[in-house]
Amino acid sequence: MQVYNAPIRDMRFVLQELIGIGDYPEIPGLEEVTPDLADAILEESGKFCTEVLLPLNATGDEEGCVLENGVVRTPKGFKEAYKAFAESGWTAMASAPEWGGQGLPESINKLVEEMSCAANLSFGLYPGLTHGAYQAIVDHASEELKQTYLPKMVEGTWSGTMCLTEAHCGTDLGLLRTRAEPQDDGSYKITGSKIFISAGEHDLTENIIHLVLARLPDAPKGVKGISLFLVPKFLPNADGTPGQRNGVTCSGIEHKMGIKASATCQMSFDEATGWLVGEPHKGMRAMFTMMNSERLSVGVQGLGAAEAAYQGAVAYAKERLQGRSLAGAKHPDKPADPIIVHPDVRRMLMTMRANVEGCRALGGWVARNLDMMKHHPDPETRKEAEDFTALMTPIVKALFTDLGFETASIGMQVYGGHGFIRDHGMEQYVRDSRISMIYEGTNGVQALDLVGRKMPAHMGRYLRAFFHPALAEIDAAIDDDRLSDLVQPLSKAFGGLQLCTAEIAQKGLRDPEEAGAAATEYLRLFGLVALGVMWLRTAKVAHAALDGECDDPEFYKAKLVTAQFYMTRILPQAAGLVAAIRSGKSAMMALDEMAF
């Protein structure tokens, strides 16, 4: 049996103590976002996830989606759960009030997303994709398309997809072949095949709105000749109800390692009617709006899986009796001690805990910046927040999903053989979380985005959006005796990051393959340092709370211990990454293709 209770206390800590949403009510557009409101939302969402979504997680995995005569049936209970989800307003939460949304900030939305992905990742994908499509339409579509589609998508009766990948091209979209023929009425006829389309067909909503990348007849070759089209499953009637069936069908669904309750569809577009979104040949830009939002959400999926695995592992480690504590029996009344007494089990639990809480904190920092770039009245602050978000998007995506999978696998390890069998549901977290390292751009692509685009952009301006506050955080702690154990390893890792940044920038100018060769290790190094900064900030907050009057000192003491664990047992990995990065591309690129 899988267990999950939303970690409300820690989420509240991130929101209110770490990233400080206390000032939100002073910011135009966020006037209503009080701490009480945030609490109420977290509580409600947590309840819904535990009561409605969690029970469908293992059964959904067992049953999977079924395609019959072009219709995809989601597992038992998903339709009802989705209806309840939409009716409770969760699909509208992150959307703008003008389209029927609640306009809540990303700091809260991302935590709510974490909960649904922790309780049921397959389920969480359906509304998540709709929200990405919503965002691309808001930013790029005509007023008419907005009016027709957004309200239905916000209320959750219609859902959305992203149709990018074709069988021969995933990462390299320049190769795509789907074509769009302009019609006299201003619409287009879309023809082509797409694969790996999450939620391409299903039975949860009345209509499905596909955002499709395709080429116009006069399109230049490569990525500069790609346009974005909106293609609904049913063409809307004048009254807004779904009308005639459009020429888009699901020709197959994938059998996958995990997220089996999420329909991954092969889609055929056969002269399907669509409308241009944004300008001709500028489809990649419009799609990236969607993609960037999705990339952060995919990172949060990794975090969700890690949290669920952590809770499962803790429950088992307290209950399973094997052996005796090396420090002498802790529970002499029982035939053996629970395995949580063993250092190696502690190592696993503490690693999971440090990963989960660290990522949640870092995710909070990024989410606050998402809110600032959207709402802050000062253009300079908005700009800085945008830089920071652009920089951190690939890091959050790749780091959180790598750690998500690693953490899920550790959780399974805590169970021993009982983790490998299906009964406890631990192996499902491993299988489900694995996809997050791949989709929305593989983690290798994220690393290339970091070193190839984000690092050199505007003479390193994006980098400064992280380096300046990180250095300030370290400098402010350097004379605090209580923090010196934490600052020391962090300073060292930060120095390594600075050094590698300078070297990669320099070498990469001369030889882009040098940047490519460093990319993945550099992203991990950057991520580890960013987590370290959050742990340092966490420790400061914890000390301050313990110095004053606080209701739950144990919570803050645990934060201090976990910060120490992170700095002394995990962050030292930075040294190896620095050495690997600095060794350059030579051994990596020396072999001839034929030697493999």
Add this chain to the structure above:
Amino acid sequence: MQVYNAPIRDMRFVLQELIGIGDYPEIPGLEEVTPDLADAILEESGKFCTEVLLPLNATGDEEGCVLENGVVRTPKGFKEAYKAFAESGWTAMASAPEWGGQGLPESINKLVEEMSCAANLSFGLYPGLTHGAYQAIVDHASEELKQTYLPKMVEGTWSGTMCLTEAHCGTDLGLLRTRAEPQDDGSYKITGSKIFISAGEHDLTENIIHLVLARLPDAPKGVKGISLFLVPKFLPNADGTPGQRNGVTCSGIEHKMGIKASATCQMSFDEATGWLVGEPHKGMRAMFTMMNSERLSVGVQGLGAAEAAYQGAVAYAKERLQGRSLAGAKHPDKPADPIIVHPDVRRMLMTMRANVEGCRALGGWVARNLDMMKHHPDPETRKEAEDFTALMTPIVKALFTDLGFETASIGMQVYGGHGFIRDHGMEQYVRDSRISMIYEGTNGVQALDLVGRKMPAHMGRYLRAFFHPALAEIDAAIDDDRLSDLVQPLSKAFGGLQLCTAEIAQKGLRDPEEAGAAATEYLRLFGLVALGVMWLRTAKVAHAALDGECDDPEFYKAKLVTAQFYMTRILPQAAGLVAAIRSGKSAMMALDEMAF
């Protein structure tokens, strides 16, 4: 479609150039083991694995095992494949001639095991377990039991199992409850339930011989009261044919993450007739004979999965066209370059390659020692070989299986989205290999075995069996200019290992929890250094070959590049492990149980 061709060239390198089996014909009992014989066996085994076992790997995973009315049906084709396997003599290869075996050395056997586990891990488990049971019977059972059971097990018509785990105890066997009542005729009635029994019931052989841990009526509590019994599924008739059905039945099979074609059974013993193997209450010792042999084999399973994943990844990386080389188009005639041109894909392939070839080399070193401890005429040499094997067994088990799973996951990543769907079979390697980190003692238990038993044993004598030859290898290379790039990082990592060894030994004496807290990172550090030693030795051999006349210089040049990759991109992880180990247990153990 999965691909696998046995890496014969590399295996021959390990056998004949790296660990040097050229002297085997001079050793009593190994007179016939010539290089030509070794080659012929590798070729034959490779052919069988590719032609017979590989095609059943994906179908076996899809179909799984089925339990109906107490009978387990293996997937289509397994029965025929097993018959062919036994008839070709593969079940007899590693067994002693006096029981019908071919008495071939472990250096060859382990490579043959690697092949079958690479081609079809589920299949490989069946004969693997039989051989473990064979070994325990050879070492501990009465002459009568040997005569009755061994010939049939060696020829493969009967198979074997290890029945240890019960629902409430896996690692802590002291808790086990299965009991054995002595009978007047010298036999015992065994009653109890076991879980996770691989090959506990199946349709591949005429009879199944269970080795069962149970307690005698007068047994002391804990592990010192456990005895080992032989319990056949069918009681043999006087003429050696399977006779009356014994009171042992399969009451359920597990639904698992992977190795679905391997039947994992719940077994019920209901006054089943059995015979004592070894002395009363000394069952753990007898079982450890079996377990140690199995642990090395499980390590080899990790290596096999890694090799198969590597081959799949290479094939795809050469064929899949996406993007252009950062150094300018490599295949301008094609719409895009194959992804093998990209540094990040190279990073993945080189990491996999370094893992696979490094583990094969280290496995070879251990296997040579297995052969020496059994066959060498000099007792001192036998003793040293035994020390080395005892020390390296937990390292091979945990390191190879950790790296096996990591490597399989990297292989899947090379495929992007195509790796997550079932069609290419890459995700199966991830699911299948995951169990190897758990069974035959979790990798955490291996780490405790290393720091808690092997490290302190005989005042560090086991350690010296590795440290002395490793240091000699490094010292002999230190003045060779061509090796200095390799020796430098290795010396540093070796120094870190020495330091940590001394500190753990010292701290562990005072506080065993300190040793426990260091265990997993220490094992990984040890493993990385051991791989480094093998890469240094490999580089020496490669230089020597290139200095002389050699037919395939490309092979040796690739070895030099991969050695450099290992030393500069992977081995630097040692620095972080050293720091983590030295930080001690405090952050790991500080939280109260209730704080989790």
